Amino acid sequence: MAFKPSHRRSRPSYILDLNIAPLLSLFVALIPMLLLTAMFQKVGIVNLYLPTLEEALLQENTGGTSKDFTLAVSVTLNRLTLLKDQEVLLAEDIGDGLALDMLAEELAALKDRFPDKRDAVLLLDGEILYETIIDVMDAMRIAGDRELFPEISLADRVREVN
């Protein structure tokens, strides 16, 4: 004959449940608010620099100190050129895409030689697209974590540089 099961064992087992209803109401309020204010694409700006008159005069008058030279990147539809005053440092034909990594390398080497130099000129053809301008400016401004020449001014390419 079997024993009668004990009362202790047959007690209904209570399911211990955390009361998450208030948490849920908080989520229901938070999620639509965050979804509405979320910016999935952040907008930033690229500053343009205009050379001031004093700087321009200084560049004309003094020719001695190391950073007083004009660094220019010229972009045409089929050619990318890097110029230090009149000296051509890099001239690349543009085939499928811009050779921006080569430009960045060359600029990094220049930055090693002239750490105080911060300004550069971007000479552009009229047909160059805005997107390309920004890409080239990115390459000129920063390489990895290193700041290269962030003070970029835009200029029209008036004479043929080869």
Add this chain to the structure above:
Amino acid sequence: MAYAPTKRRAARARKPSLLILNITSMLDMFTILIIFLLKSYSAEGIILTIPADLHLPQSTTQTSPDPGLVVEVTKSTLLVDGKLMNIDLNEVQESEQLIIGELYDYLTAKTRQYEAISRINPEAGFTGRLVLEGDREIPFKLLKKILYTCGQAGFINQSLAVFQKE
């Protein structure tokens, strides 16, 4: 002899008295969503609103926009602070003139307005800040004319709006 449970107890075991909705998985989803949204939340507020037909270029810049006069250039229209300018951009592109007359007139009026305000309230000084929101496909010859005109009208603190790359 086995102990037989009563009929009443068997009936109670079959029919649970309280129906509990299982929301654990929904809660998991909510938690993930909340973390993602809080991460992408920006407390700076939106200074620039980008129209749907304007595709900004991408850039690695980390600089956040400052308030200023907003010039929007789409492929066919030009807007200054949300006001549509009556300017044919194709004509501007082909013209030999560097300055855009109508834009110049409008901007000079704006500059005068700002200067008048800063005379009354010196704290609100005219900084000449301008943010250009340009479509990624506009050519430099158009960009150049717009920037030049803005510069001539007194907006010399120019910056270009871009989408930040991750």
